[in-house]
Amino acid sequence: MKFSMGKYMKLKQDNFRYGWDKAKRMKVCYLFLLPYAILFFAFYILPIMTSMYYSFTYYNILEPPKFIGLQNYINLILQDQVFLTAVKNTFVIAVITGPIGYILSFLFAWFINELPRWLRTIAVVVFYAPSIAANAFVIFAYIFQGDVYGYLNAFLMRFGFIDGPVLWLSDPKTIMPVLIVVILWMSMGTGFLSFVAGLQGVDKKMYEAGYVDGIRNRWQELYYITLPSMKPMLLFGAVMSITQAFNVCDVPRALAGYPSTDYAARTIVTHLFDYGFSRFEMGYASAIATVLFLVMILCNKAIQSMLRKVGT
Amino acid sequence: MSAKYGNKSIAPVDTVVIEQPQKLSRGRFAVVALIVAALLAAVIVAAGLRMDALDAMMLQVEEGALEQEALPADAPYLVFYRVGRALAIGVLAVFAIYAIIRIIDPKRRRPNRSVWGDIGVYLLLAIVAVAMVFPLVFSVAASLKPLDELFRFPPRVFPQHVTLDNYSDLFVTLSQSWVPFSRYLVNTVLITFVGTAGHLVVASMAAFVLAKYDFPGGRLFFSIVVTALMFSGYVTGIPNYIIMSRLKMIDTHWAVILPAFAAPIGLFLMKQFMEGIPTALIEAAHIDGAGEFRIFWTIIMPVVKPAWLTMIIFSVQNLWNANAATVIYSESKKTLVYALQQIQAGGVARQGQAAAVTVIIMLVPIAIFIASQNQILETMASSGLKD
Numbered sequence: 001m002k003f004s005m006g007k008y009m010k011l012k013q014d015n016f017r018y019g020w021d022k023a024k025r026m027k028v029c030y031l032f033l034l035p036y037a038i039l040f041f042a043f044y045i046l047p048i049m050t051s052m053y054y055s056f057t058y059y060n061i062l063e064p065p066k067f068i069g070l071q072n073y074i075n076l077i078l079q080d081q082v083f084l085t086a087v088k089n090t091f092v093i094a095v096i097t098g099p100i101g102y103i104l105s106f107l108f109a110w111f112i113n114e115l116p117r118w119l120r121t122i123a124v125v126v127f128y129a130p131s132i133a134a135n136a137f138v139i140f141a142y143i144f145q146g147d148v149y150g151y152l153n154a155f156l157m158r159f160g161f162i163d164g165p166v167l168w169l170s171d172p173k174t175i176m177p178v179l180i181v182v183i184l185w186m187s188m189g190t191g192f193l194s195f196v197a198g199l200q201g202v203d204k205k206m207y208e209a210g211y212v213d214g215i216r217n218r219w220q221e222l223y224y225i226t227l228p229s230m231k232p233m234l235l236f237g238a239v240m241s242i243t244q245a246f247n248v249c250d251v252p253r254a255l256a257g258y259p260s261t262d263y264a265a266r267t268i269v270t271h272l273f274d275y276g277f278s279r280f281e282m283g284y285a286s287a288i289a290t291v292l293f294l295v296m297i298l299c300n301k302a303i304q305s306m307l308r309k310v311g312t
Numbered sequence: 313m314s315a316k317y318g319n320k321s322i323a324p325v326d327t328v329v330i331e332q333p334q335k336l337s338r339g340r341f342a343v344v345a346l347i348v349a350a351l352l353a354a355v356i357v358a359a360g361l362r363m364d365a366l367d368a369m370m371l372q373v374e375e376g377a378l379e380q381e382a383l384p385a386d387a388p389y390l391v392f393y394r395v396g397r398a399l400a401i402g403v404l405a406v407f408a409i410y411a412i413i414r415i416i417d418p419k420r421r422r423p424n425r426s427v428w429g430d431i432g433v434y435l436l437l438a439i440v441a442v443a444m445v446f447p448l449v450f451s452v453a454a455s456l457k458p459l460d461e462l463f464r465f466p467p468r469v470f471p472q473h474v475t476l477d478n479y480s481d482l483f484v485t486l487s488q489s490w491v492p493f494s495r496y497l498v499n500t501v502l503i504t505f506v507g508t509a510g511h512l513v514v515a516s517m518a519a520f521v522l523a524k525y526d527f528p529g530g531r532l533f534f535s536i537v538v539t540a541l542m543f544s545g546y547v548t549g550i551p552n553y554i555i556m557s558r559l560k561m562i563d564t565h566w567a568v569i570l571p572a573f574a575a576p577i578g579l580f581l582m583k584q585f586m587e588g589i590p591t592a593l594i595e596a597a598h599i600d601g602a603g604e605f606r607i608f609w610t611i612i613m614p615v616v617k618p619a620w621l622t623m624i625i626f627s628v629q630n631l632w633n634a635n636a637a638t639v640i641y642s643e644s645k646k647t648l649v650y651a652l653q654q655i656q657a658g659g660v661a662r663q664g665q666a667a668a669v670t671v672i673i674m675l676v677p678i679a680i681f682i683a684s685q686n687q688i689l690e691t692m693a694s695s696g697l698k699d
Binding site: 019020022023026028029030032033035036037039040042043044045046047048050051054061108111112119121123124125126127128129130132133135136137138139140142143149150151154158159185188190193194196197198200201230231232233235236239240242243246247249269272273276277282285286289292293296297300 | 443518527533670690691696
């Protein structure tokens with residue numbers, strides 16, 4: 001035991017020395033990495049770490065942070081009714097728009113894949129435009145406007161589906177469906193582009209070989225050839241979808257108001273925004289951020305392990 | 313029967329029975345298609361004529377020249393004519409697209425969809441495409457409407473008297489604001505330009521060594537960056553605010569620009585793209601005596617131009633839309649989007665101007681995307697995440 005332990009330590013030491021020598025030889029690499037690494041550390045890693053630290057403190061910017069242990073988390077889960085609403089809403093949005101948006105992105109990328117080039121270009125622009133068009137989603141505020149001048153109301157009244165205008169964006173019952181529609185509209189984002197490009201890159205010979213091997217229809221082709229060779233893009237698209245599905249903030253704030261009626265459109269991120277930038281309870285807001293971050297990482301791990309099984 | 317694949321003739325495979333789906337013959341399909349197209353065209357013309365007639369009568373009623381009771385029985389169903397005509401036009405368009413596809417690209421690969429499957433797919437595509445584009449077209453249409461049409465009941469999607477009033481009103485409103493409009497524009501352009509340029513250089517340098525050299529810590533660093541793809545600006549927003557205030561950068565443009573330099577998505581895409589560059593190119597340059605920096609600047613950077621454009625579009629999209637209200641407080645340093653959002657929040661009276669604003673903000677990223685669409689797709693082809 002002792003002998004093997006010594007050997008193990010020696011091995012570790014050698015490894016380390018080998019690594020160190022290599023690092024010294026490749027100094028210039030670190031030089032290249034340095035500017036990015038500093039900025040990345042300062043504005044992405046450090047914030048996550050300080051956020052975790054502040055989540056254990058009471059901090060209102062004016063006074064120095066005061067360590068209060070798990071109190072923030074306890075309040076968050078046991079006392080903050082609004083947070084539970086926010087969690088519920090976020091999960092409803094994420095569970096519906098995440099997978100549907102992801103699958104639709106792939107499906108439409110697949111459909112447009114065999115169109116002639118010029119038509120494909122138009123289709124890509126059309127499908128991708130909503131997610132790139134800045135805050136164009138505010139136009140939905142006019143479509144779903146609560147009075148008779150709102151387009152949906154006018155349309156439905158015209159055909160006699162409803163008698164009077166529906167307050168789409170103020171009625172707690174209709175806010176969520178409206179938000180989900182708008183978020184789905186914006187869901188063909190970076191992942192969609194990645195899928196379009198990935199599908200173009202699948203080797204055509206594989207399809208011919210598959211045909212000879214007895215693949216009968218497009219669905220089999222999709223499952224046995226296309227999906228397995230697209231796995232890296234699928235993983236990337238999943239990361240993007242998760243990020244988008246959990247970080248819903250601008251859409252509810254712009255459409256349903258801030259705060260929304262009965263907190264019906266409150267999501268985790270709007271809750272975080274409320275505590276961080278309206279009430280300046282940074283400690284509490286950090287706890288919310290930490291929870292969101294952990295949930296996203298877990299989700300990502302789960303989905304990655306699921307996607308690895310595709311087509312095998 | 314011997315199938316041809318590429319140039320090679322392959323002997324038939326006995327064990328695999330390839331079922332040919334039952335198809336309409338080409339001639340019969342053409343006849344059916346022509347009949348359907350003719351029917352649709354008839355529907356479009358008839359509905360259009362009837363709509364015009366009814367519209368004229370409605371106008372007479374509004375002017376008082378005609379009694380309400382004198383309207384024909386189908387007057388209340390005018391909307392059905394409209395919807396019907398729109399649907400017919402849509403279906404006809406799909407047919408046209410399909411015909412064009414068949415003419416341009418008659419050799420379809422196997423296994424093939426049935427003809428009806430194809431039409432179903434294209435119909436679905438067309439419907440969803442219209443749904444995707446409708447709100448954008450709608451905002452353009454709303455921005456071109458005069459005031460009386462904005463508050464018309466029932467509202468119409470397309471303006472009847474196109475006017476640019478909303479845009480000129482917008483400039484009047486903006487010129488009356490506390491800070492001149494050009495100031496907001498300069499701020500945003502400055503932030504976008506500096507942020508994107510810095511991001512391009514800093515992230516490409518890091519991507520180069522991560523993609524092409526195997527050095528201790530490189531892989532770990534990259535996996536952290538991949539995880540950071542999931543950090544949204546909101547999660548890091550609060551601590552970022554604190555860090556910025558420690559660095560005395562609150563209320564300066566650097567508070568927006570510096571985090572954009574290190575945006576993970578740019579590094580990620582650049583690194584994945586650079587992995588496709590042959591290592592032999594770098595080795596040859598080494599042998600010729602070029603230093604790392606020279607290799608990076610004169611050999612690698614020109615090769616990865618498509619990836620530049622992709623980084624630019626993501627960075628511009630991010631910075632152009634930054635309202636930065638949480639880190640910039642002086643009015644004279646605020647961004648265009650912030651100013652425009654104030655107008656959008658102006659309520660009912662500013663509805664037309666708000667639509668004009670929306671159009672202005674969305675045009676820039678969409679235009680850049682359309683212009684660089686090819687290169688972006690080329691870059692995205694290497695965007696995959698390997699495990």
